[in-house]
Amino acid sequence: MKFNCTLFLLLAIPLLIKAQPTQGWEHTLRGVTEGLSDNNIFHVFKDSRGFLWISTQNGVNRWDGYEFKTYNYNPSDTNSLSGNWVNFTLEDRSGFLWFGTYGAGLCRFDPRTEKFVRFPKSNQPNGLNSDVVTCAIQDAAGVLWLGTANGGLNRFDPATHIFSAFPKPANFNEEAAKTAAPTTRFSGPPSVHITCLLEENEHTIWLGTAFGLSRFDKRTGSFEYFFNDPQNPRSLPNNFVYDLHRSKEGEFWVQLPRAWARFDPQRSDFESGKPFLGIPSDASQGRFWEDATGSVWQCLDKGFRHWHPSHNPFQLDLGTRYPAGIFALKRIRTLLEHAGFLWIASEEGLFRCRIGESRVERFLPQGFHALLANGDMLWAASKTAGFFRIEIPTSTVYQYPLSPNGRGPTANNLIAIVQDAWGNIWLGGHGILNRFDPQSGIFSSDFFPKKPSSSILSLFFDRHKRLWVGTLSEGVFVYSFDGKGQITEAEQFRYDSKNLSSISNDIVLAIWEDRQGEMWFGTDGGLNRLPADWRPGKVAQFRRYLRSEGLADDKIMSIRDDDLGNLWIGHLSHGLTMLSPNTGKLRTFGLADGLPSTLFYWTSAWKRPDGALCFGTTEGLVAFHPDSLVVKNTLVPSVFFTEIQLFNKKLEIGKGEAPLLESPIFTPNLDFSHGQNSLTFCFAALNFVHPELNRYAYRLEPLDEDWSDLGTRHEVSFSHLPHGLYTLRVKACNNEGVWNEAGAVLQFRIRPPWWQTIWAYLLYFLLLSGGVWLLLRAQVRAAKQRLWQHFGQTLASVAMEKLPDNSGPDLEFLLQLYKLLELHIGDEYFSIEQMAKLLALSRTQLHRKTIEVTGFSAGQLLQNLRLDRARQLFAETNLTVAEVAFRCGFSDPNYFSRLFSKTQGMTPTEFVQGVRA
Secondary structure: OHHHHHHHHHHHHHHHOOOOOOOOEEEEEEOHHHOOOOOOEEEEEEOOOOOEEEEEOOEEEEEOOOOEEEEOEOOOOOOOEOOOOEEEEEEOOOOOEEEEEEOOOEEEEEOOOOEEEEEOEOOOOOOEOOOEEEEEEEOOOOOEEEEEOOOOEEEEEOOOOEEEEEOOOOOOOHHHHHHOOOOOOEOOOOOOOEEEEEEOOOOEEEEEEOOEEEEEEOOOOEEEEEOOOOOOOOOOOOOOOOEEEEOOOOOEEEEEOOEEEEEEOOOOEEEEOOOEOOEOHHHOOOOEEEOOOOOEEEEEOOEEEEEEEOOOOOEOOOOOOOOHHHHHOOOEEEEEEEOOEEEEEEOOEEEEEEOOOOOOEEEEOOOEEEEEEEOOEEEEEEOOOEEEEEEOOOOEEEEEOOOOOOOOOOOOOEEEEEEOOOOOEEEEEOOEEEEEEOOOOEEEOOOOOOOOOOOEEEEEEOOOOEEEEEEOOOOEEEEEEOOOOOEEEEEEEOOOOOOOOOOOOOOEEEEEEOOOOOEEEEEOOEEEEEOOOOOOOOOOOOEEEOHHHOOOOOOEEEEEEOOOOOEEEEEOOOOEEEEOOOOOOEEEEOHHHOOOOOOEEEEEEEEOOOOOEEEEEOOEEEEEOHHHOOOOOOOOOOEEEEEEEEOOEEOOEOOOOOOEOOOOOOOOEEEEOOOOOOEEEEEEEOOOOOHHHOEEEEEEEOOOOOOEEEEOOOEEEEOOOOOEEEEEEEEEEOOOOOEEEEEEEEEEEEOOOHHHOHHHHHHHHHHHHHHHHHHHHHHHHHHHHHHHHHHOOOHHHHHHOOOOOOOHHHHHHHHHHHHHHHHOOOOOOOOHHHHHHHOOOOHHHHHHHHHHHHOOOHHHHHHHHHHHHHHHHHHHOOOOHHHHHHHOOOOOHHHHHHHHHHHHOOOHHHHHHHHHO
16 A cells, blocks of 8 residues: 555656746647647657657657647557556657556557557566556667666666566665765665656666665666755755756756756755756646757646747837837827827827826827828828828817818828928828828829829838829829929839739738838738839839748738848738748748737838837737847758548558558558549648647649648648659748758559559550451451452452452552453553553553562453453353454454453353353
8 A cells, every 4th residue: 555655646746736837938738628638647758750759647649739649558459558557758769669657567669560569567587577667768778777666677678678677675774875975885776666767878877766866887786875864955855856857058957846956966966946947946846858949848737738938029128118008009000209209090099108108198089090290290191080280299280171172181081191202291092192282281183194093002202202102903103203393204003914023913002112222012912022223114023922922911911121121011810921032031920929919900010210110900019129030949840741541531550452551650652543542641840839830831743843832731632633653742841930841752653543554555455456457357358359249250350369368558459450450441442551650650560560469460460351351241241252352342353252262262152152051
């Protein structure tokens, strides 16, 4: 029973004391509501790839910043975790992870196959002497040293799997040990309950126990003890050692209940009362771990807490110059410091506060958009009440009435105001663009060579004495003046879908000129830059910055540049973006960076004399020094594929039709069948400081030439991909815009269906070739049959039988020849020369070709055909010999009779008698 109580206290201390928020740190608590398997956290560990492992009372969890993957004990699976109560995680030099459990011994995890090997307590001499393993380290030689809760210190050789134990000395006397000389050496640790281990060097290991601290010399196998001495303030403050830490500076710290102690190696004693990692002692309970970003992870009974330095640069300390109350003002449009006052135009009224005082007063109740100061005068434009003049020394207010005859503005809904180089004040609003001369008090609006017809949203007067006018639907106008302030030229720039160098949208909300003289235009469809060397009459070449190129939002509400040359852009709903025009790099700030709102007001931007920038948002004022927004998280995040889904179903290792042979984290390539072409790939950038701000981009080769921006979405899906070989590349940046350009790469192949494989195409070729051969053979045979039927059984037709079945060209020649002979069979004057000419051959070529194909000359073929026709006429008609001779092309019947008798072996008369008998 004593052991059980002690063990419970050993493991449950983080459950009993809760950490309190500390000044200078920001913290985030995550537990079961975020997907963790249990709120009782005993250890947090980051592996070499960057994944976080959280050991709990209900399994171990791997966290990638978005999802918790839990590994639990499964009694029917010997490759599962050996027990659900996990005390710690350790990664060895081979990349294996080791987990110590409460009551289920030690187990080793292969992150590639995600399988466990168990090392429970053994009754053999070389086995683990306790199944409650509380901590572990791997020394320089690769040996594992294990702390247990009732078996002391264990040594494990991964090569032989042999355990050896260093238990508490059998005759150990606690009181004697406390008073022993510092140089006294013992044969074992002062307690069988080991809480923590830390390697000092290759020969020395520190052990924290439930009864004091000891230093173990591996060369001699002896232990040196350190205990609390109430009479010695430099002794260990408490005998219960909870954890051991080494700072980045190499200092050795001991974590105790509600206290920290730093070990002084020169004096071999302890200095207490100072906080470690900036965490005060009242927040020091639970195991801690510090990562490379300076963040601290803390184990609690309600999840794990992530501490990182807190600083909100957007709530600038205004000191005594401005009252802090201005941050609470909402719907701010313009700020202006003039004549000892800070003037604030908002849609809730015109406010002012005297410089150096803490009180903010509402000066006018009307809603205001724009302010302009000139001497003792303040000019104010109201969206609902028109134009005002305020005499600052006396606080006298004069409102100009609407007037069509030049004694007042032509409309009351004013939005923008600017003063030109000649002292004239320009007013813009819904359906109004007026020029006001303060000297004469005259308003005019009918002098424009090219006047906007839509509402005016923004006005700007540049260093070249040009007036820029942004409109609601007509793009931007620019007016040039002569030396007397009269307009000489007017140009208009509008969006042209066919011209990528045109302005990107016709709604122009903000206009600004930077330090280099370049003009910037914020539109409803992106940011635009016009080079400083542009002059009236020259073709305007706008450079566009769009969401597709990394801009947080295409709706630009306000623009200002800082003293470093960076441009700051307020968006309609996606926060604040910093653009470096020289490099093109973008960095966006949101709620997690300290902004009170991501919704910025239109034209609400102001630069203070000290270089600080102020922007109005829906939740109040944002004020900051740009140089204070340096990148604090410089860690380049590792990027890994964490999950692959086929038709929205997760692929499991070694299971399914397209098995993963190992974890997606390690998988370089995949092979899918032709039907497995709808895939989802999940990935994670392992940055845990506001992981919700990590950004991603992907490219699927060879389909994509450029990167596609995913924003903060950490998965991408592809449907109905054609078969082929693909390479998916994913890159990511951390919360402060630090990119891992190499990212993660996964190659996968979608195999073609069997009917589109190379073997199928070979079969198709063979079948097609055979079919063509059979078709040609059939055609030749059919042609021969037609010749046979048409001409009969002559010597010529017998010669055709000698032609091979696939001799298509020869057969075609023969068909043409016989058709020609058939046509001229009765023409006694048809000569060989005429025959050659009609066949487009020479006499010699005809002679060679007919002999090659038939074995007869052309003359012989003609003669044989005529004789064959004669036989046919004798058999089918009652014509005389002379009549048959004439019809078959013989002019001399006697010559015909002699030739017929010679070739047929009988006279024509004898042939007729034989046929008709």
